[in-house]
Amino acid sequence: MTDPAELFDRLRRAPDIEAPDLVAVDATDRLLLDEAAGLLAACGPGEVAVVDDAFGALTLGAVALHGAADVRVHQDLLVGELALGRNAERTGLTGTYRSLPLGPELVDGARLVLVQAPKALDALREIAEVVAAASTSAGVTVLVGGRVKHMTHAMNDVLRSSFGDVSATLARQKSRVLVARDPRPGPFSFPRCQEHADVGLTVCAHGAVFAGPRIDLGTRALLGALDRMSDATTALDLGCGTGVLAAALARSRPELTVLAVDQSAAAVASATATAAANGLAERIRVVRDDAAATVADGSVDLVVCNPPFHVGAAVVTTAADRLFAAAARVLRPGGELWTVYNGSLRYKPALSRLVGPTKVADATAKFTVTVSTRR
């Protein structure tokens, strides 16, 4: 078995952003692996599952440092899944794990589930419900690790809805682990669907998706501009979340072919459910990819995008810029990108530089809606 420092030194964040202050392995990964050591040693092949491993440290740590075999992994973010793949290759550990959707096949028969605490409580709720429902989960232990500053008592309560025994370990280097045992399977809460009579759509959401089944105010601002968007044959909802923009476009323009892409598995599952709930499943193609990588250059007439704005303090604009650059790549010359952002963000120069001439279409106290024409 490998030395932890030797393994962790070789892990990278790529294809996610690399920067001196951004790490591929954090104190929570290390604490989770240390807390799990005894349980990992007692697990046979196929008995360890990992959820939301950031860049692969949990999965590859369980394999290389603790002898876990045939680990099953679910990562909401595609960039994490790709990073895990690259790190496995780099460390000679390809083939030691399988990536799976968040569902029974991920956790059936697992005795230990390691979880990097997701940001949204509903994301944790969905993970807990899926694990507790696994038919053979009676002896399962779930370890949920996170930064102390991001952990609240509400997380314990969420775990208590699905597990009879929930406790917390002592904090170490500002991280803490919650331990859940004694699963109490209950009804599934996801996807949650909510009817929005004002926009004539039902919105469906899995736990980790942006805004849940509600419609974000920025999204509403963009919906308000729908009628002013140019004629199009093909449209792309870039970073589709629940797919509310894709559904609104498909609904209002029967001739339009609509694509919806997002790098989050929860978003893709949600957008698929939203399309179905509105009778639009045949009209909207939903794909999980990073920044529209599966969409051909110059193939789209219209892009709508409500970009992410809080990925982490250091990379706020980079995440949005990546989507704007993606929009520029997939748009045909003369095609339009419609986007919305918090007025304080001043994205207009970036939009003009990356896409083409950009005009403000609407500006409220909080949101700016712009249209950029691909040069």
Ligand SMILES: C[S@@+](CC[C@H](N)C(=O)[O-])C[C@H]1O[C@@H](n2cnc3c(N)ncnc32)[C@H](O)[C@@H]1O
């Ligand atoms: C602010 S949310 C908007 C979601 C949805 N369009 C709405 O208006 O409710 C931004 C979305 O972009 C997605 N996203 C962020 N970076 C992405 C990337 N590189 N590739 C694909 N999707 C991305 C996020 O997962 C998230 O669902």
